[in-house]
Amino acid sequence: MNKFSWYEAKSVEDALQQVNSTVSKELYQATNKAAVFKSGGIDVFDWVKEGLLQPKKVINIRNIPGLDKINFDSKKGLRIGSNVTLAELASNPEIKTNYLALHQAVNHAATPQLRNVSTLGGNIAQRNRCWYFRSAEHECLRKGGYLCYAHHPENGENENHAIIDNGSCVSVHASSISTALMAHNATVVIADSEGKKKEVSMDDFFVSTSKDVSKENILEAKELITEIVLPAPTKNTKSAYIKQVERESYDWSLGDVAVVVEVSGNNTCRSASIVLGAAAPVPYRSMEAQQAIEDKTINAANAAVAAKAAMAIAQPLAKNSYKVPLFEATIKQAILEIS
Ligand SMILES: Cc1cc2nc3c(=O)[nH]c(=O)nc-3n(C[C@H](O)[C@H](O)[C@H](O)COP(=O)(O)OP(=O)(O)OC[C@H]3O[C@@H](n4cnc5c(N)ncnc54)[C@H](O)[C@@H]3O)c2cc1C
Numbered sequence: 607m608n609k610f611s612w613y614e615a616k617s618v619e620d621a622l623q624q625v626n627s628t629v630s631k632e633l634y635q636a637t638n639k640a641a642v643f644k645s646g647g648i649d650v651f652d653w654v655k656e657g658l659l660q661p662k663k664v665i666n667i668r669n670i671p672g673l674d675k676i677n678f679d680s681k682k683g684l685r686i687g688s689n690v691t692l693a694e695l696a697s698n699p700e701i702k703t704n705y706l707a708l709h710q711a712v713n714h715a716a717t718p719q720l721r722n723v724s725t726l727g728g729n730i731a732q733r734n735r736c737w738y739f740r741s742a743e744h745e746c747l748r749k750g751g752y753l754c755y756a757h758h759p760e761n762g763e764n765e766n767h768a769i770i771d772n773g774s775c776v777s778v779h780a781s782s783i784s785t786a787l788m789a790h791n792a793t794v795v796i797a798d799s800e801g802k803k804k805e806v807s808m809d810d811f812f813v814s815t816s817k818d819v820s821k822e823n824i825l826e827a828k829e830l831i832t833e834i835v836l837p838a839p840t841k842n843t844k845s846a847y848i849k850q851v852e853r854e855s856y857d858w859s860l861g862d863v864a865v866v867v868e869v870s871g872n873n874t875c876r877s878a879s880i881v882l883g884a885a886a887p888v889p890y891r892s893m894e895a896q897q898a899i900e901d902k903t904i905n906a907a908n909a910a911v912a913a914k915a916a917m918a919i920a921q922p923l924a925k926n927s928y929k930v931p932l933f934e935a936t937i938k939q940a941i942l943e944i945s
């Protein structure tokens with residue numbers, strides 16, 4: 607591990623002022639002159655330990671006062687500070703009552719030990735877990751190279767990779783919590799070094815590979831996430847989240863699904879928000895599934911139609927065709943859980 611200096615940021619403004627022209631815009635572009643923000647540090651220090659990142663300065667944003675609050679108002683909704691830990695989210699009773707899909711997603715992410723350390727801001731800003739991306743020896747497309755090693759039809763190890771939007775980089779986003787946040791129509795509050803704040807939807811926070819293969823989100827070097835905001839649920843809002851993994855105790859997602867619906871008295875779906883995780887390079891809103899279930903009774907037949915509609919556009923790679931039936935079963939099950 608290389609030597610780096612440590613800066614303890616006292617405020618959002620202070621952290622952003624520490625960012626100078628040498629800050630790493632993307633983790634992998636970092637040189638030994640770069641500075642990097644660190645919240646929980648789980649992902650940042652994985653990069654340092656693997657030799658993929660040699661920062662000169664680590665700016666610790668973890669102890670900035672005010673970024674560790676959870677505020678729920680039944681009319682205004684939920685505001686979560688970017689430094690709130692996953693453990694704090696998992697044990698929050700208002701989140702369990704009002705945002706069940708988020709509660710379930712957080713409880714199925716990582717391990718209890720990791721959840722004690724990981725923050726929500728760091729979770730949604732973490733980079734993907736493609737093994738080639740995480741190997742210093744593979745200068746792949748996402749790292750400015752010319753090849754996607756995972757995409758190779760014979761040698762590509764692509765069993766965990768994308769089945770949708772997989773024309774160039776075929777990685778999947780690592781944050782399974784973002785699947786639920788996007789389904790709950792969350793927004794991300796971002797502060798910049800000029801003291802301005804903007805609020806963007808989760809749908810716009812993530813960047814598709816067709817737009818820019820080097821990025822997974824819109825964050826610029828001199829920007830910090832300060833909050834994640836969820837709209838207030840109505841009395842008819844119901845939600846569910848299911849994650850499929852290889853190892854039950856803890857694991858990265860093979861495929862996860864979050865469903866948030868407005869249901870009328872006769873069990874009819876009035877509006878649906880359905881998001882798939884580990885299906886595409888960023889969390890994927892399935893307009894196909896949403897349209898198929900809207901204005902329909904929530905039952906097994908209609909849930910199966912919605913699941914089939916979602917997977918009609920899937921184009922599996924050589925080693926991940928198992929994900930198509932996995933998603934079909936999981937989407938159907940998640941829709942039925944809210945009936
Ligand atoms: C074995 C293992 C299993 C895991 N399983 C899951 C899982 O199933 N689901 C899941 O969702 N996650 C999972 N994770 C991810 C983990 O829970 C953390 O959320 C994640 O690694 C990063 O959180 P962090 O707070 O440590 O971020 P850090 O490592 O501190 O930061 C990550 C990135 O975000 C940037 N950053 C941090 N905070 C901000 C901010 N406020 N504004 C702008 N940029 C910021 C940093 O500069 C860095 O680029 C797993 C991790 C491990 C190691």
Ligand code: SF4
Nearest residue numbers: 736746754775776777
């Ligand atoms: S899937 Fe993406 S991150 Fe993985 S090797 Fe291909 S280009 Fe790189």
